[in-house]
Amino acid sequence: MNCTECKELLVAHIEGLLDASQEQAVAEHLKDCSACKAEAETLRGLQGRLAKNGQSVAQGDLENDVMNLIVREQKVRLKAAEKAAEGLKLRRIIMKSRYAKVAAAAVIIIAVVIGLIPGNNVTFADVVKPILNAKTVILDMIIGADESGPTMHEIVVGSRIRRTMSNLPTLTQILDLDSGKMLVLESEGKTAGIVDISGTVQEGTKNYVEFLRQVIRQVQEGQVEKLGEQVIDGQKAIGFKGKGQNEEVTIWADAETCHPIRIELQVGSASVVMKNFEFDTVVDDALVSMDTPNGYTMQAQQFDLSGATEEDFVELLRIIWAEIIRDGTFPGAVSSEHIMKAMPVLVQKLTEMQLSEEEGTETGLKVGRGMLFHQSIDSQGNWHYAGANVKLGDADTAIFWYLPQGSQTYRVIYGDLTVKDVAEADLPK
Incomplete structure (x- = not known):
């Protein structure tokens, strides 16, 4: 059990609502995790204070603490219930499907390039020291900013990242950012594959790994807004916000220990929340090894996600959204967040289509390359999507347009997925 899973169950744990297996899992996690244990104690303390001071709860900081936690935990309960049902359904699909590994090519972390203009503050320096x-x-x-999207658990050791x-x-x-390779392991079928992530993915992910340190370096010359104190994830925290041309980052840290609690990042239309930080934890080298684990079979085919192009994005719109997921119409949005949330549906649809393994794998690679191309233009911020509910084949309706770097004209994609060069003055209004 990781920290995210534990914290989703803390309220039910304190109220004695978990079944025996869940209770045991939470109890074992709390023995080893000081952060989750501290949050559990905070919840118990507030619960006791509320019971004791029910008539005076409207007074002072107690009201704020209690109300913040009530709102937060109501959201957690709803999300936990939704995730439990969704997770069981998805696991049944994946365990029956030989296409589970297809999705691996499509879940590359979106390359986040940071160009912040943060600020100069001694307290902020204390906050970011462990980073x-x-x-x-x-x-x-x-x-996704609302925390309803998929959670990626990251273990970063130098140039290696282990991701679930x-x-x-x-x-x-397991990503090796020095070699530009990614090892993908599928535990149900005990299969392994190597994906070439050189180029955009490799460099973009390196920027992601360096993100936290870049914030600190740039903060000394820019401006940072101090947000004061709030209760964040059950802890009193002090916040800072920095903005760039197309980016915004908010960092919350424990008001007493200065340990970072939460980072909220917005780059273009992409939103990411980082939390449950652990620094300088001893990590077993085997967890980030690129060697094939015992019992796994390495696939002969090598996968390539380098060199994503506009054609890949067009294929993402056509095959994935209009043909497979949406049955002939384009979706309300095409952000990375929406694609990641739709991944279980993609796996299920591929299973139902009974494609060959080669066809399924190629479809997954098209998803991955299309996502990467979209992210490359998303980071520049000069694009627009207008395809909600437009039917595939509608040659008269523009569904997406963007300005390539260094170009004087926009590239416009229509509902029949033809692409034209259009002057800014002639873009749809």
Whole structure:
């Protein structure tokens, strides 16, 4: 059990509502995790204070603490219930499907390039000190600002990253950013594959790994807004916000220990939340090894995600959204967050289509390359999507347009997926 899973069950744990297996899992996690144990104690304390001071709860900081936690835990309960049902359904699909590994090619972390203009503050320096000095970083990353998206559990050791995802429970990715390779492991079928991530993915992920340190370096010359204190994830925290041309980052840290609690990142249309940080934890080298584990079979085919192009994005729109997931119409949005959330549906649809393994794998690679191309233009911020509910084949309706770097004209994609060069003055209004 990781920290995210534990914290989702803390309220039910305190109220005695868990079944025996869940109770045991939470109890064992709390023995070893000081952060979750501290949050559990905070919840118990507030519960006791509320019971004792029910008539005076409207007074002072107690009201704020209690109300913040009530709202937060109501959301957690709802999300936990939804995730439990969704997770069981997804696991049944994946365990029956030989296409589970197909999705591995499509769940590459979106390359986040940071160009912040943060600020200069002694307290902020205290907050980020562990980030600057850490040799290993463990964290949870959630795609989407509302925290309803998939959670990626990251173990970062130098240039190696071990990644698992909440909505693809049988898959593990190990990235080697020096060699530009990714090892993908599928635990149900005991298969392994190597994906070439050189180029955009490799460099973009390196930028992600360096993100926290870049914030600190740039903060000394820019401006940071101090947000004051709030209760974040059950802890009193002090916050800072920095903005760039197309980016915004908010960092919350424990008001007493200065330990980072939460980072909220917005780059273009992509939103990411980072939390449950652990710094300088001893990590077994085997967890980030690129060697094929015992009992796994390495696939002969090598997969290539380098060199994503506009054609890949067009294929993403056509095959994945319009033909497979949406049955002939385009979706309400095409952000990375929406694609990641739709991944279980993609796996299920591929299973129902009974494609050959080669066809399924190629489909997954098209998803991955299309996502990467979209992210490359998303980071520049000069694009627009207008395809909601447009039918595939509608040649008269523009569904997506973007300005390539260095170009004077926009590239416009229509409902029949033809692409034209269009002057800015002639774009749809």
